[in-house]
Each structure stands twice: as C-alpha cells, then as structure tokens.
Amino acid sequence: MYYHTCTGCSGVLRGAGSVGLSLVIWVVCGMFSMMGAYCYAELGTMMVRSGADYAYIFEAFGPFLAFIRLWVECIIIRPGCQTIVALTFAEYILKPFYPDCAPPQPPIIMLAAVCILILTFVNCWDVKWATAVQNVFTGAKLLALAIIIITGIVQLGRGETSNFENAFHGSNLDVGDISLAFYAGLFAYNGWTYLNFVIEELHEPEKNLPRAIVISCILVTVVYTLANVAFFTTISPSVMLATPAVAVLFADTLYGPMAWIIPFFVAMSTFGAVNGILFTSSRLFLAGAREGQMPQVLTMVQIERETPVPAVIFVSFLSLLFLAASNIYALINYVSIVNWLAIGLAVFVLVYLRWKRPDMPRPIKVSLIWPIVYLLCTVYIIILPLYQKPGETGVGLLLMLTALPVYWIFISWRSKPSWLTRLSASLTRLTQKTLFVC
Numbered sequence: 415m416y417y418h419t420c421t422g423c424s425g426v427l428r429g430a431g432s433v434g435l436s437l438v439i440w441v442v443c444g445m446f447s448m449m450g451a452y453c454y455a456e457l458g459t460m461m462v463r464s465g466a467d468y469a470y471i472f473e474a475f476g477p478f479l480a481f482i483r484l485w486v487e488c489i490i491i492r493p494g495c496q497t498i499v500a501l502t503f504a505e506y507i508l509k510p511f512y513p514d515c516a517p518p519q520p521p522i523i524m525l526a527a528v529c530i531l532i533l534t535f536v537n538c539w540d541v542k543w544a545t546a547v548q549n550v551f552t553g554a555k556l557l558a559l560a561i562i563i564i565t566g567i568v569q570l571g572r573g574e575t576s577n578f579e580n581a582f583h584g585s586n587l588d589v590g591d592i593s594l595a596f597y598a599g600l601f602a603y604n605g606w607t608y609l610n611f612v613i614e615e616l617h618e619p620e621k622n623l624p625r626a627i628v629i630s631c632i633l634v635t636v637v638y639t640l641a642n643v644a645f646f647t648t649i650s651p652s653v654m655l656a657t658p659a660v661a662v663l664f665a666d667t668l669y670g671p672m673a674w675i676i677p678f679f680v681a682m683s684t685f686g687a688v689n690g691i692l693f694t695s696s697r698l699f700l701a702g703a704r705e706g707q708m709p710q711v712l713t714m715v716q717i718e719r720e721t722p723v724p725a726v727i728f729v730s731f732l733s734l735l736f737l738a739a740s741n742i743y744a745l746i747n748y749v750s751i752v753n754w755l756a757i758g759l760a761v762f763v764l765v766y767l768r769w770k771r772p773d774m775p776r777p778i779k780v781s782l783i784w785p786i787v788y789l790l791c792t793v794y795i796i797i798l799p800l801y802q803k804p805g806e807t808g809v810g811l812l813l814m815l816t817a818l819p820v821y822w823i824f825i826s827w828r829s830k831p832s833w834l835t836r837l838s839a840s841l842t843r844l845t846q847k848t849l850f851v852c
Contacts, residue, residue: 423642423660429595431586433577433646436595440642443599444635446791451606451627453761453785458610459620459777460767465698466610467760472705474763474770481825483759484702485817486752490810492698493732494749495604496691500526500733503684506677509659513666523737529688534730537692538716538723544693551686558679559637562661565668566644574647584651590802593795597750600795602638606631607757608694620777692726699725707825711842714851723849751796751810758792761785 423436430436454466463469468487472480504525508517537544586592609626613619645660648667657663665676699722702708716723764785767774799807846852 423645424654424657425598425601426595426642427651427654429586429591429593429598431591432582432584433651434581435585435592437581437639437642437646439592439595439599440639441635443596443603444631444638446596446600446788447603447606448627448631448635449784449788450757450761451631452624452780453764453788454607454610455624455627456776456778456780457760457764458613458623460774462613462619465702466607466613467756467763468698468702470760470763474766475759477705477707477825478821479759480705481707481821482814482817483756484698484707485820486756486814487698488695488702488708488729489732489816490813491749491753491756492691492695493729494736496530496688496729496733497526497736498601498749499684499687499691500529501737503529503681503688505659506662506681506684509662510674510677526737527734529685530730530733533685533689533692534726536689537726538719538721540719541721544689544721547689548686548693551682551689554679555683555686558661558676558683559641561676561679562644562664563637563640565664566640566647569644569647569668577646577650589794590798593798594802596795597799600754601750603631603634604753624778692729695722695725695729709838709842711845711851714846717850717852723851724845727849749810751799751807752814754792754796755814758789758796761788761792765789 426439427433427436430439457470458466461470461473465472468480468483471483501522504522505517507525508521511517533544533547536547586595606627609616609623613623616622645654645664648664649657649660653663654660659677661680662673662677665673669675699708699712703710703713712725712728713722714724715721762785764780765782768782
C-alpha cells in the first residue's frame, strides 16, 4: 500500500462532498480491496507463478491480452505511480518553506526528479541498500500514521467533533463524482496485488497468502480510516480541499515547534514507496521475458553488483517523462482506469476458468458471488469516470492502446527484416557493454 492517505484524503473528500460520505468511501475502498485480494488468493494458489495477473491472463486468454496487461503495468502503472508518489514527497518536503501558499510547480517537479534519480542509483548500486531503505522508510510511514491517529483520539477526547455534526450534509450524489472519489481512495490501497508477484517465493501459499491478505487489508483499512478521522478533528472540509499537504496543516495547527515531524515522516514514507516500486519491478520483467514478451536485456543484472540495472533505469526514465503531467489527481486518473481494467480482467479469469477448467486444482476456492460483485463494481468505476473526466481517462486509454503496434511489430510479426533483427541485437550488446550486464 504505497500511496499515502495524507494526500488521498483530499481527493476522496473532493468527490464525496461531505465528511461522513468520505469516511464511508474509505471503508468501502478497504472492503473492495479485500474482496479483490480474496479473488487473487484463488488465482495465486491455483497458478503458482510469479507475475500475478499477467501470468493468470496469459494462462486463460493467451499472449495478446497478457501482453496488453504487461505493457500497461510496465509503461503506465508502475512509472505513473512512482511519479505520483515522488510528487507527493516533493510537496511535503517543500510545504514548510511555503507556509501560506502551495509550493510552486517547478521546484516540486525538480525535487521529485531528484528523488527518482537518487533511488535509481541506490537500486542500481546495491540490493542491500535498497532493502535497508525500504525497511527504514516503511517504519517511518507507520510511525507517522500512529502519531496522527493518537493525536486524533486525544482531539476527540477534548470534544473536537464539530466537523462530525451533520456529517453527511453536502454529500455529493453525482455517481460520476463518487466514482472519482473511489479512484482516489482505491489508489491509496493500491499494492494488494503485489504479494502475488512473489507467490513462488512464499512458503505454504495456500495458508500464508489468505492470512496475509486478511491481516493487511483489515489493518490498512482501520489505519487509513482513523487517520482521516484524526484530520477531521482539526481541519474543516473546506480548508482540507484547499490544502495539498493536509498532514502539514494538521501538524502546524497542533504540534507547535515540533510540527516538522509529520512532513518529515510523510516525506520519508513516500521516499520509501518510490523505492518499493523500483525494487519490485524486476520480477515483472522476468515474468514477461519467460514468455518472450519482454526484451531479455531488461531481465539482465549487473555483473559485479547483481542488481537489475536495465529494468530500474527503464522504469525511472518513464517516471521522469510522467513528470510532464505534474497534476497528481490527473495522474491518478490516467493510471487508475487502465489499472482497474487490467485487474478486472484478471478477476474475470477466475470466473472464466471455473467454466472452462472446472477440474483445475484449487487449494483456495472462493464463492463466485465475490468475483461477480467485484466485476460489477469495477465496471462502475471504469465507465463513469469516462463520462466525468473524459480527457484524463481518455489519455489513460490511449496510452494503453499503444500496446497494439508494439505487440504486432515486436511479437506477432515473425518474418521481420534482417536489418531490424540486427538492430535489436546491436542495441542489446551495446546495453550489455555500457552497463556491464548479462
């Protein structure tokens, strides 16, 4: 769960329109994520292969749809998410220097780029460094959320409940706006699919996978909801909507000279989240390369340091390109529509294989009501934003459709001219010589 609720709360409130409905959406997003993760548990124990939904779609529908999923994840979702979190990191670092206004865009973009470049170096240089960064900065996120929640409980004990009176007053009943609120909330829970990427390395997945799903989803739902309750004990909805860095305002209002601790810990948290995306990307490239759908060079490792240098540089380069669209909420809409299309297709695999291959071993077998409900909800959060935000969601769909010519040229087209084959081989050798990878 790599996107921080401290930024997501504004996006949810903007679509919900009221305190009460925004809190309901946070809880429903958590339940929806658990439902999807439960469906993934059947798929993961039925097909114990790294690659998660890419592997499931390949098994059920063949290489074409699987490649679209792979392309979406590698070209849009991971670089886009990395950019979103890097921009959040930059906003929280800069906000204390601009107490009376939002930080200007140029320094935000520059600092986000620096964040991406530093972590690119770390992940290329030493796997142990990357692991240490992940452990330390994940702890910072948990500590920041714990401080916020405890403060919120104290505020409630002091009677700071004015924002909860008539909590549903002003609720937005426009289904399109509510779907955009779900985009922001679900983005905060994003990451529940990642355990399936390493299913081959999980001990006794039929026992440990559902256990990890239940514990993590319930814990994250409770923590995110309580953090939002804490914010509303101090910050009014109108002020929250006007504030890009909600946690900074929360700390400035309550912590006095110690207000720096919250933006510091939130920045550490987002820094660690960027690192996590880079750290896990190499497994996805490996899964694609197994099926001949990803250039072998992207699965290579540096000879001396044994780090996946080409894959890390590739994801980071795309993330830097995404910085051109520096609006966080627009980026979320770009990423979310293609993400939910891909996840919805993966959940449909469960229903499809129940029909086509009923005798496949299923260590975990979920009731069909859950994937059906999940798919109906997915249709809602895909279709309505197309009407509400056609420009932003349209960009996401266009990016997804770029997979079609790539698939035809590099995978489906078997009788390629010799010059194209030689060019590809030359570029691979050049990369190997430049980065010392094999």
